[in-house]
Structure formats: structure tokens, C-alpha cells
Amino acid sequence: MQFKMFHWGTTLVIFGCLINVSSLEEKINIKCGEDYNILKKLIELEEEVKDLKTNLREHSSENEKCKNVAFRAQLTKSLGTVTLGHKIVYDSVELNNGKAFHPFHGVFTAPCDGIYLFSITIGNVGKQGVIHLKKNGETIEYAWAGYNIGWDMGGVTTVAKLNAGDDVWVEGRKIIDGVNTHDGIGVRKHTGFAGALINAL
Numbered sequence: 035m036q037f038k039m040f041h042w043g044t045t046l047v048i049f050g051c052l053i054n055v056s057s058l059e060e061k062i063n064i065k066c067g068e069d070y071n072i073l074k075k076l077i078e079l080e081e082e083v084k085d086l087k088t089n090l091r092e093h094s095s096e097n098e099k100c101k102n103v104a105f106r107a108q109l110t111k112s113l114g115t116v117t118l119g120h121k122i123v124y125d126s127v128e129l130n131n132g133k134a135f136h137p138f139h140g141v142f143t144a145p146c147d148g149i150y151l152f153s154i155t156i157g158n159v160g161k162q163g164v165i166h167l168k169k170n171g172e173t174i175e176y177a178w179a180g181y182n183i184g185w186d187m188g189g190v191t192t193v194a195k196l197n198a199g200d201d202v203w204v205e206g207r208k209i210i211d212g213v214n215t216h217d218g219i220g221v222r223k224h225t226g227f228a229g230a231l232i233n234a235l
Contacts, residue, residue: 103134146198156210
């Protein structure tokens with residue numbers, strides 16, 4: 035059987051039958067409109083699921099970067115007299131989980147947004163010294179030692195909200211001592227810097 039189709043304007047001729055295309059399209063739209071809306075909604079839901087999976091993978095990656103973030107660094111020698119703004123580079127790094135503390139620069143860089151705990155200490159014998167805990171160049175805490183005759187030690191512990199990439203370090207002024215050998219129990223490092231992630235945000 036030979037198939038013949040002719041098209042004039044809005045009229046379609048198939049097998050010798052005249053069909054009004056406008057009327058046919060209207061009927062198809064009425065019948066298929068609901069199916070089209072369902073298909074459109076399914077496509078939208080598929081895109082949402084894809085975005086959720088992407089966010090979950092990124093969040094999991096962030097969690098991996100922020101697992102077990104903690105460090106402790108100390109001085110094993112005296113720095114002597116330093117001027118205002120002198121960044122302390124600690125020569126003994128005993129803990130650096132997560133590798134977020136940079137021992138050659140004395141700087142901790144937050145690997146992710148979160149609440150972090152920091153502790154700084156300083157000890158001197160009869161000579162004044164001050165240390166400042168800095169976040170991106172701004173002092174958030176400070177401690178001093180040596181304002182009394184004889185051995186003196188000071189320190190402070192605090193928490194700070196950091197964004198990923200924020201830098202935290204310690205600056206010193208006046209005398210920054212490193213160890214105490216006068217207590218009869220060996221060398222004790224007393225000028226230190228420590229920190230840990232408490233809660234990732």
C-alpha cells in the first residue's frame with residue numbers, strides 16, 4: 035500500500051483523509067499536557083538530586099580535610115630581645131595533625147570554616163616579655179611574663195571562629211625566652227603555641 039501525505043497550511047491529507055492540524059495539536063496538548071508536566075518535574079528532581087550529591091561529595095571532602103586538626107609547637111632556645119611585630123617561629127613541632135601548621139613560618143592556616151581553640155605560653159626569668167596571638171594581623175589575645183623578680187610564666191587559652199584560609203600566628207616583644215633549666219628536673223620548654231579544631235562549620 036502506498037503512503038501519501040500532503041500538507042496545505044493547517045490541513046494535512048493522509049490516505050485521502052483531510053485532518054485539521056490545529057485541532058489535532060490542541061487535542062494532543064490537552065492529552066499530553068499532564069504527562070509533560072510530570073516529565074518536567076522528574077527532570078527538575080533529577081537535577082536537584084545531582085546537586086545534592088555534588089554538595090555531599092564536597093562536604094565529605096571538607097570533612098576529610100578537617101579530621102584530626104591539631105598542633106603543638108615550642109621554643110627550645112631563647113630568642114633574646116625582639117621588637118614589636120616579630121613573628122615567633124617555633125623550632126620544635128611535636129604535633130601537627132592535618133598539616134595545617136607551617137613550622138618554617140610559625141603560621142597556622144585554617145583548613146576549613148570552624149571554631150578553633152588556641153593556647154599560647156611564655157616564660158621568663160626576671161625580664162619582661164609579651165606575646166600576641168594574631169588572626170590575619172589582628173590581636174585576639176596576649177600574655178606576658180617576667181614582670182616579677184625571678185621566674186615568671188604567663189599564658190592564655192581562647193577560641194576563635196575562622197574561615198578556611200585564615201592565618202593565625204604569634205608575635206613577640208621584648209625578651210622571648212625558650213627553656214627553663216633551673217628547676218632541677220631537666221629542660222622544660224615553656225614558650226609555646228598550640229591549637230585544635232573544636233567544630234567544623
